Amino acid sequence: MTLLDTRPPDPAPPETGRAAKTSRPRSWRSLLQPRYLTLAVAAIAVAYLALVPVGTMIYASLQTSFLGTGASAWTLHNYATTFASDGFGTLVLNSFLYAGLTAIVCTVIGFGLAWLVSRTNTPCKTFAQLAALVPLIVPGILNTVAWALLLSPERGPLNGVLRSLGLPAFNIYSIAGMVFVQSIHVAPVAFLMGTAAFSSMDSSLEEAALASGASPVRTFRVITLRMARPAILSAALLMFIQTISTFEVPQLIGVPGHTYVFVSRIYSALQAFPADYGTVGVIGVFVLVIASIGLALSQRLSRRSATQTITGKGFRSTVQDLGRWRWAGLAVFILFFVIAVVLPLAMLIWSSLLPGYEPPSLKALGDLGFGNYAQIFRQPALIESVRNSVVTAVSSAVIVTALSAVVAYLTVKTKMFGRGLLDGLATVPIAVPSIVMGVGILYWYLAAPLPVHLYGTLVILVVAFVTISLPYAMRYLVPGMSQIKDELEEAATASGASWLQTFRRVFIPLLMPSLLAAFLYTMIVAFREISAAIFLYSSGSEVVSVSIYDLYSNGSYPVVAALGVVMVVFLTILVAGVRLLGRRFGIQGANQS
Incomplete structure (x- = not known):
């Protein structure tokens, strides 16, 4: 059928194979399957990350005494x-x-x-x-x-x-x-x-x-x-x-x-x-x-x-x-x-x-x-900031890569209700500047009556980095997911593989270049990002970018330069290593094995 063809489309054939299994569940019992539980958790996580900080910031702007000691009212x-x-x-x-x-x-x-x-x-x-x-x-x-x-x-x-x-x-x-x-x-x-x-x-x-x-x-x-x-x-x-x-x-x-x-x-x-x-x-x-x-x-x-x-x-x-x-x-x-x-x-x-x-x-x-380089290792606060950056970067990269892979599967490979809305929610953080996202996350975790206090911990920084990086990771995963033919999943399902087994043994190997790209991008963002991190850190949870800003503000230019050189060398090695891994995995690697 061409773009100018005005004939009505042929009736759709009955759903079989993967299409039938990934459409809307037919019973409440089917909702307890690992497939739907995983997708539901991913959907809730994306909605939470995208909407809660923005909503909290808007709420704060309309209050007379946000986080104040007295009563607050709309204004x-x-x-x-x-x-x-x-x-x-x-x-x-x-x-x-x-x-x-x-x-x-x-x-x-x-x-x-x-x-x-x-x-x-x-x-x-x-x-x-x-x-x-x-x-x-x-x-x-x-x-x-x-x-x-x-x-x-x-x-x-x-x-x-x-x-x-x-x-x-x-x-x-x-x-x-x-x-x-x-x-x-x-x-x-x-x-x-x-x-x-x-x-x-x-x-x-x-x-x-x-x-x-x-x-x-x-x-x-x-x-x-x-x-x-x-x-x-x-x-x-x-x-x-x-x-x-x-x-x-x-x-x-x-x-x-x-x-x-x-x-x-x-x-x-x-x-x-x-x-x-x-x-x-x-x-x-x-x-x-x-x-x-x-x-x-x-x-x-x-x-x-x-x-x-x-x-x-x-x-x-x-x-x-x-x-x-x-x-x-x-x-x-x-x-x-x-x-x-x-x-x-x-x-x-x-x-x-x-x-x-x-x-x-x-x-x-x-x-x-090389005295400035030695000074880096003599200052426990700098060593701690490097450790914090590594922890937050790796944690954020793992979460973003896994979450974007599941969301990409949901939006590309399923016919579940609301998948278009989920794709839109995953894109929302692009429209939210990093500094606004940082302020929104700060406001939420200061005001929300949560059972766990996250402000001042590395967890709140991971939340910020995940939120900022997720839309861009989706840009890597959605095209990669679209290139994988449905027949591969149908063949795995017909062979008796569960959805988790199919996802792990079919999709992940074929998506490895896209997964590595998303992982690398998130790692770099976590090391570079300061617009949001500057509002979310506290004593003991500084990351490298914040330490560089503090040292520069105090006039310690040589130590800033030494720390910066180490940071650039590390990121260069990281990029080279991930690119090398990307050449060994993926479709070519799967074919060779």
Whole structure:
């Protein structure tokens, strides 16, 4: 049946095999089967993770005395006082300016690099892809610390170079500095989105334009950019959402420069005594509304992008010959790699080898040593934060991987009632900025009359990391689950295997690359995440990212650098190890065995 066929569809055949077994249960007794118990637990967990923090934050914004000693009542007073307060307009302007400019800059960089890799004959594409993606390994707080040292107004080595050339120094503690640092950090995400968009485009229109005498520049502007416009706008909106909720750049660069945005205002309100929970809730709801609108627009543009750029007949994606300019394309990747990776890591390594921070010079070579690395192991608090990060990262990764696998099975392989709603709930955290999620989780576990007190424990951090990572893990598992044919499960069922045996011996081996990708992503998020963790830790439950922030705030730059180098090395080994495992498992590994 074609898309234009108006005939009614043929009657559906009776359900047999797996389809019949995964449809709606026919009796209450069947609900006690392991299959339905597992799926029900997964559904409840997803709903709890997605809705409870958001609902608690909204509730707090509408209370006169949330977590106070007196009686509390419903009110809109928090909204009225927050919106009418002095400086709120400037706060909104700074936040939108910072996030908007960052979205534009990082999208231009990311899609420009993606176009060079996907649609041109730029040489050394393996290096080009690594150059664009390696910055993802460097945690945002380390990237921010490194650039704050590199462009320090007084002692930054790059500003020293600018002065020696007769140029004015760059003020890192400004909106421009915030935009620069954040853009370098999130450009790899825009690159991934751009690569997906350009790789799915049919190049026949571009070839026709070139054959008609149009110049390559005009073809790129009129044809390529027009086809990629929905994807570009969608990526820009997602970068806007991600930027407006990040903690490290606004706090480490914006606050010293007296440039305040939503995140820094939320943090200062919670650090005040007594904490201003109402204002925090109002700003959190405001950011949530903005992010939800942006996500809705982004998803709509993504659907338009898929409709306009993918054809079903004669599809091909060819590369454009840049001639001698192809070496300029390679130079662009080398420049980006130097700015995004080499300079920050070189600054961290240099600072980690000095007893006190000094700009790079020949005189300082005699002071180099490994004392800061030894100091890491002499400070029990730092060792404890590393242990906490490992525990929370591994725990979060295991939970997210298992939960996303079950939810992906439910949404893809079953006909159970409400599976579409469950898929939507699993996506909700994308629209909730990390800082809003952290505040919502904090509010819930402070106010809820739960039998177990979780605030101040590692469990609450695991809850936050699981909630933040789940939607992205689903992106790995759903496509992988869709590729597994139903016949495999039907054959296992016909052979007498239970559902748990089938899931363990059929789905898990075939999903291993997707499972490892989800596991790796969650591990990296748990080590990098600070926007939510900064509100949820207490004495004894610090993680590495929080320890780095505390050390930097106290002026211990060399120890921060040493800890950062160790963290980057560990994440690099982790990524390499998981990629190596991914090559040994999965469909190919199953076939070989």
